Every structure is written in C-alpha cells, then in structure tokens.
Amino acid sequence: MFNWLFGRDKESSREDVKEALGRIVGIAPQVRLANRYETRLAPVVGKTLDHARELVGALPAPRDATPSAWADDPYLRAKFATPDDVTRVIGESNEVRGWFDDNIAADHAFAVLGATLVERRVLVSAVEGGAMRSDVARTSVGFDDKRMRFCCGTDEALRQELEQRIVEQFVLEAMSRVAQNEARRDALQEHRALLTARMQILGRRGAGMSSLIASTDLAGDSTRLQRDFEENEAALAALGSLADSIETQLQTIVDLLAEPAALISVTRRELCLNQMNLLMDERCDEPHADIAIQLAHLPTQPPQTRAVExxxxxxxxVPPGGVAFEEAARLVL
Structure with a gap:
C-alpha cells in the first residue's frame, strides 16, 4: 500500500521493465528464488533502459544497405569493398534470412550492421613537397567482421529490441563474473586442501629417524604455512558461502545495472576518407568524403568496440540460399 501511495512501484509498472525482467529470469532463472527480486531489480532495470534508450536514440536514421546504392553512398563504399560484398554480408546473415522466411509478405527488414574498425599504417604514392614520393605514410581504414543482426519489421521495433538486448548483455556479464568467482572459489578450496596436507606433514616431521634429515627451521615453516592458510581463508570468506550464491547472483546483476554508463557507451567519430579509404586532412584538395560512424563499447568478455548502424x-x-554454400565449397576446394 505504501509503495502505491508514494509511487515506489512506478518502475515495475513500465511495460519495458516487465519485459526486461522476463528476459533476466530467462538468462538467470535462479534469481527468482531471491527475496523480493522484482522489487530490487525494477529500479535499476529502469535506469539501464533509460540509458539504453539514449544510446539507441542517438543512432542515425536507417541506411539502405543495397548493392545498387554502393556507388553513390560513401558510407557503403567505406565499409564494403564492392557491391557484391554487400550481397555477401546479407546472405551470410541467418537472422536476415530467417526473418524474411517468417514474414513472407514483408519487402524490407531493419537490422543492425556491426563491424570492427581497423586502422593500419601503410606506405602509398603521393605528392609531398611538390614532388611525387612512393613512401608517404598514411592511415588506411577498414571494416572487418561485418555482420547483420537483430532483424525487425520497423525501425522503432528494432530500437526497442536493442534496448532489451543491452539489458540482456548486462545480465550475461554479471553471470560471467559470478562464474569467475566460483572458479576462484574452487581454486582456493584446492589450495586450502594442499595447505592442510602440508601442515599435517610438517606436524609429523621430527618423529623417529626423520629428524636427522628434516629441516631445522620447523617453526619458520609452520609460521609461513599458517599465514598462507589464514590468507586463503580470508579470500574464501570474501567470496561468501555457497548457500548465498543466489543472493550473490542477484546482487551482481543489481550492481551492474545500477551503473550502466560505466560499462556501455556509444561515441561518434568523424572520418575524412579518400576513394582508397585512406584518412585525409579535412582541408585536402583531392576527392574525399566526410562520414561519421558510431562506435559502441560493449561489455563483453573481452570488451569490444564495434562500429554500428x-x-x-x-x-x-537477399541472395538465394545456395549461394553461400557454393561460396563455401569453392573456398574448401
């Protein structure tokens, strides 16, 4: 009643928050067993969704990824080597194919094109100081690992899907951190067993004839082992008990969602490129194109930066289904 009176349930009543909560328990179903999990998650989920909405809203309007537009679109020319390269990337996307198969009446689909920005220093021929030189250093720009993902029927639906996917990525990162802690717990427990065995052996040294060959610094060895054992116990205690694993999962998710800007961001970068995809001075006289790309910094393992649009x-x-198989067979042969 007090939550209703003072508006504390505002976040949990949002439809996008409800959907995100459903996706969270789909990835980490054990959090349902935690005390008041929805009440604790709803505020931070709302905060992450608001941050995701700002990031996604800053992406430019959709661009037509069609081979026929390649010659006139500097953005497509920068990312794709040829018009056939556009067709190849479309054909390699199972999500694009699957979406069109499931939506027979649709003529268009909206997707996210992601690529890795690669910059290399190269030597090219250019006029410098009034003379032609063949060893002028320039920066070559390329886009590798191009993929089309997350198909939807409208731009608006795709942006909403991206907001939910960002929440999912935070949960995946949280589960990865929990798994790392569990692996560390296993390693510490194995180390504790080893220390215990060494302490038992040390306690038996000096019995019978072994005192003739045993180290004389038994007190020093015992002190070092005791110190190592205490440090091991402290590290295990810091990880919490196995009985608290569900609470640890939920709290890790809450902590990450509470500070979304610390893990994911999108920055804009402007590039001045000539027809060979070489970075140029903005004041240069030769033909060039000014393009702006959006670089998304993603909380993956390891962290990645992808150019997205x-x-x-x-x-x-969309090429026929056999084209991809024929290309694969050609490469194998």
Missing amino acids: IVRIARRD
Whole structure:
C-alpha cells in the first residue's frame, strides 16, 4: 500500500521493465528464488533502459544497405569493398534470412550492421613537397567482421529490441563474473586442501629417524604455512558461502545495472576518407568524403568496440540460399 501511495512501484509498472525482467529470469532463472527480486531489480532495470534508450536514440536514421546504392553512398563504399560484398554480408546473415522466411509478405527488414574498425599504417604514392614520393605514410581504414543482426519489421521495433538486448548483455556479464568467482572459489578450496596436507606433514616431521634429515627451521615453516592458510581463508570468506550464491547472483546483476554508463557507451567519430579509404586532412584538395560512424563499447568478455548502424534490407537483395554454400565449397576446394 505504501509503495502505491508514494509511487515506489512506478518502475515495475513500465511495460519495458516487465519485459526486461522476463528476459533476466530467462538468462538467470535462479534469481527468482531471491527475496523480493522484482522489487530490487525494477529500479535499476529502469535506469539501464533509460540509458539504453539514449544510446539507441542517438543512432542515425536507417541506411539502405543495397548493392545498387554502393556507388553513390560513401558510407557503403567505406565499409564494403564492392557491391557484391554487400550481397555477401546479407546472405551470410541467418537472422536476415530467417526473418524474411517468417514474414513472407514483408519487402524490407531493419537490422543492425556491426563491424570492427581497423586502422593500419601503410606506405602509398603521393605528392609531398611538390614532388611525387612512393613512401608517404598514411592511415588506411577498414571494416572487418561485418555482420547483420537483430532483424525487425520497423525501425522503432528494432530500437526497442536493442534496448532489451543491452539489458540482456548486462545480465550475461554479471553471470560471467559470478562464474569467475566460483572458479576462484574452487581454486582456493584446492589450495586450502594442499595447505592442510602440508601442515599435517610438517606436524609429523621430527618423529623417529626423520629428524636427522628434516629441516631445522620447523617453526619458520609452520609460521609461513599458517599465514598462507589464514590468507586463503580470508579470500574464501570474501567470496561468501555457497548457500548465498543466489543472493550473490542477484546482487551482481543489481550492481551492474545500477551503473550502466560505466560499462556501455556509444561515441561518434568523424572520418575524412579518400576513394582508397585512406584518412585525409579535412582541408585536402583531392576527392574525399566526410562520414561519421558510431562506435559502441560493449561489455563483453573481452570488451569490444564495434562500429554500428541501423540498415534497411530489401528482400530482393537477399541472395538465394545456395549461394553461400557454393561460396563455401569453392573456398574448401
């Protein structure tokens, strides 16, 4: 009643928060067993969704990813080597194919095009100081590992899906950290067993004839072992007990969702590129194109930075299913 009177249940009543809570328990079902898990998660989930909405809302309007637009679109030319490269990336996306198969009447789909920005120093021929030189250092820009993911029927639906996917990524990161703690617990327990065995052996030294060959610094060895044992016990205590694992999972998720800006962000970078994808001075005289890319810093293991944008894909540009298999067979042979 007090939650209702003072508006403390506002976050949990949001439809996007409800959907996110469902996705969280789908990834980490054990958190349902934690005390008041929905009440504790709802505020931080709302905060993360608000942050995700700002990031996704800053992405530019969808761009048509079609081979026919490659020649006139500097963004497509920067990311794809040829028009056929556009077709190949579309054809390699199982999500794009699957979405069109499930939506027979749709002519277009919206997806996220992600790629890894790669910059290399190269030597090229250029006029410098009034003379032609063949060893001028330039920075070459490329986009590797291009993938199209997260298909939806509209731009709005895709942006909402991206917001939910960001929440899912935070939960995956939390579960990864929990798994790392569990692995560390196992290693500490094995080390404790080893220390215990060594202390028992040390306690038996000096009996019978072994005193003739045993180390004379038994007190020093015992002190060092005791110190190691205490440090091991302190490290185990800091990880908590196995009985608290469910609470640990929930609290780890809450802690990450409470500070979303610390783990995920999107930055804008402007590039001045010539026709060979070489970085140029903005004041240069040769033909060039000014493009802006969005770099998403993702909380993956290990952390990654991907150039992302929303694209619109036409059904007519999806190659036949056999094309990918033929290309794979050609590469194998």
